[in-house]
Amino acid sequence: MSERPLLGQLIDALRCLPGVGPKSAQRIAFHLLERDREGGARLARIMADAMTRIRRCCRCRTLTEQDLCALCTNPHRDGGLLCVVEQPSEILAIEQATDFRGLYFVLGGRLSPLDGIGPEELGLDLLDARLSGGEVREVILAISPTVEGSATAHFIAESADRHGVSATRIAHGVPLGGELEYLDGGTLALAFNGRRRL
């Protein structure tokens, strides 16, 4: 045998999946080979395709294999509402849980000058151009309430202000079913600061 056995190569390659160690990689490899070759072959085909063809939407920077993603080209979405998120996965979560019918903009992170993440890396020039276009009425910031997240939110709010767009931020506070005594202090402080009149 000149080359490494293919089974060993497969087990090694599976470790690129998040949270998969040597034992899980073995288990996955044997499961696919012994019980679901068809599913494995299909996954391999789609994964190869996805890794080469999926890129960023020109308009909202989410992941798509088109120039414009399915949301940006959907005529039934309200272009007057723009929700700004950090990651593409957050769009899925919002779509599954809420009845938000506007559009999105994906930053891909938060402002963090020390790590070399400035306005350009987050596409804030693209977002500024969009806010200046006159279509957006309200920009909703769904950005985590960390130090960098707040800096990013303020940066965008200023840009919205310049173009006469109203900027809002989603509420941060006690989650449904969250018990106060087990909640972290930061969230509890946010909940108190963000209290609203009944």
Added chain:
Amino acid sequence: MSERPLLGQLIDALRCLPGVGPKSAQRIAFHLLERDREGGARLARIMADAMTRIRRCCRCRTLTEQDLCALCTNPHRDGGLLCVVEQPSEILAIEQATDFRGLYFVLGGRLSPLDGIGPEELGLDLLDARLSGGEVREVILAISPTVEGSATAHFIAESADRHGVSATRIAHGVPLGGELEYLDGGTLALAFNGRRRL
């Protein structure tokens, strides 16, 4: 958009992996697309290759892309010792944990006539032919001590007996660090029945 977005297809296809539900599938898809495209592309390539090329070794029935697996063709292994296991994954476990230097034979299950699993499905004819060849001195049965497993082990022991090959079975009992009070009754009973003189 006439076709489903590729990202959604990838998330669906990932659910063929064992233990991966909708949320994990999303997490894996975004991880690969945003952080490890190279690993994902490599995995897709190797997986496609493995699903089509890996088959059973003609001699020991383990998984390999060759006619004969790396163990069967290794001249440094002792052909006089033959360890019979149920699944190919068990070979890896034995190779990693023990200093066994013999060869293997993979059944792929246990005798279970009600489920249509007879001697032929387990390759017991192939095993019988091998035991009759004169090379094997001892056949070591590493088969689980269930009802079907024991029936399978007795079937093989009889075949070994006919060909003058000694048949042994790996010890079943209390595992290292196992506390008697928390051990299941079946294992404890096995440990008592399998006691040895000091």
